[in-house]
Amino acid sequence: MRGKLASIRENKTAAYVIPLALFMLIQPLGGFFEIDHSDLPWYQSAPEHWVYPLQTVLCLAVLLFFWRNYEFRPIRGTGLAIGMALLGMVAWFLPSYLYRWLGVEHWAQPMVSIPMVDSGSPIWRYFGLAPREEGFDPTVFSGHPGWFSVVVMMRLLRMVVIVALVEEIFWRGFLMRYLVNPDKPFYKVPFGKHRWLAYWVTTLAFMLVHLPEDWLGAYVYGSLTYWVAVRTRSLYACVLMHAVANLILGVYVMSTGEWGFW
Secondary structure, eight states: OHHHHHHHHTOHHHHHHHHHHHHHHHTTHHHHHOOOOTTSOHHHHOTHHHHHHHHHHHHHHHHHHHGGGOOOOSOOOHHHHHHHHHHHHHHHHHHHHHHHHHTGGGSOOOEEEETTTEEEEEGGGGGTOSOOOOSOOGGGGTTOHHHHHHHHHHHHHIIIIIIHHHHHHHIIIIIHHHHHOTTSOGGGSOTTOOOHHHHHHHHHHHHHTSOGGGHHHHHHHHHHHHHHHHHHOOHHHHHHHHHHHHHHHHHHHHHHOOGGGO
8 A cells, every 4th residue: 555655646647637637626625515594593594614724724735745746946036926926817807997997887787698608698797897796705704803714814824825726836836837748747847838738728728717708808818827837847937927916916905895706
């Protein structure tokens, strides 16, 4: 058993793929366990408040298990990463601002159906022009200041550390390099090497794992991250950019109450 674990631990493909795969497998559990009734305890009516911490702890354990496989160096591009994080978040938030400013809720709402994504939604949703009230709402614990603080801190830990690591390790660390040259082991392909196939597949896949309201912002953000990867040739820069962007996102959501953003 110990030898089998050691073999898995040394497998670079497993190290770069399993953390995000685990993250994505746990993600839907909130909807599976949710019972929509306000009189029920929080762990039944809002199970994301225990699913997300579970997801955080398990993914952190897997990241630490595989840690020796990750190559974050060279440590460079810090300023560029922070600047692109700011720009990416402006693009992500702008449709929400325009939704309120333009009064989109009063526009004609032609319906669009996208197979395997949505059975029918207003077309403006796919441009980010949609309300963002529903989502992970920590005010469930507003009457319990201690628990409220713990819930918010765990949410930020998940966003700033776990999401930044598992996504960039997979999207830019593995998939982007694999698509540059599928005939070589991905870890032998220089990080940040450009190929248009790698750009389109990585960026569109990153976009599609988000909600339709976030597709436009995710496409812009994914494109900026791809450029940072090519420009710096540093996984560190991509992880830092993602961490800073998600920290900005967390501060924005806590300030505005637009829980649908996270």
